[in-house]
Amino acid sequence: MSDFSAADIDAIxxxxxQRRDMRHFCGGQVPASTLRRLLLAAHQAPSVGLMQPWRFVRITQSILREQLYTLVQQERQRTAEALGERESEFLRLKVEGIKDCAELLVVALKDQREQHIFGRRTLPEMDLASAACAIQNLWLAARAENLGMGWVSLFEPDDLKALLGMPEGSHPIGILCLGPVAEFYDKPMLEIEQWAQRCPLDELVMENGWSDQTEQ
Known part of the structure; x- marks a missing residue:
């Protein structure tokens, strides 16, 4: 296996x-061959014990897309109420692109995950960590293909499970909006909207033990 060139490394x-959590899409289509490449990139993600806990449900029915949109809007309102004094500020944010994106995918953890002990005996949440790696792979591959992607987590899991007929023990973790965009945000949208700012790296890196870098 050959080394990567300087240009390859720079591209990575x-x-x-330049990856962004996108909320604004411009319709269009994702060619079947491109979607296949993106899903293969996701499937090449690492997983603890090689359990491959991810499952992808492609939504192609317009009625299902509308129902997913309704679920998200319901949770959007509940989240806004839970935010208290930031409720109105939150409601001004665009939190999904379900109606406008070219492709809609639901990502879930598979059922019967308790059978996988390797790497999960003390850290059962490693199934979620593994699936997150798959989503990140898909996200980066989409950006390389000049396609936008947004991860939506505003939904009631049990309602989504019922809507898609998911088996007992499975667990939905995200709705992915995917497709062409007019442009990518210069910075994360929540920074642009002044909802939050990215922490400096040095505040999050410690050495030889836990320390609160913000107090130094």
Missing amino acids: YRVIA
Whole structure:
């Protein structure tokens, strides 16, 4: 296996830096061959014990898309109420692109995950960590293909499970909006909207033990 060139390395870091959680889409289509490449990239993600806990449900029925939109809007309102004094500020944010994206995918953890002990005996949440790696792979591959992607987590899991007829023990973790965009945000949208700011790296890196860098 050959080494990567300097241009290859630069491209990888550039894709990581320019990945965005997109909310604004412009319709269009994702070619079947491209979607297949993206899902293969997701499926090549690492997983603890090689359990491959991810499952992807492609939504192609317009009625299901509308029902997913309704679920998200219901949770959006509940989240806004739970935020108290930031309720109105939150409601001004665009939190999904379900109606406008070219492709809609639901990502879930498979059922019968308790059978996988390797790497999960003390950390059962590693199934979620593994699925998150798959989503990140898909996200980076989408950006390399100049496609936007947004991860939506505003929904009641049990309602989504019922809507899609998911088996007992499975667990939905995200609705992915995928497709062409007019442009990518210069910065994360929540920074642009002044909802939050990215922490400096040095505040999050410790050495030889836990320390609160913000107090130094």
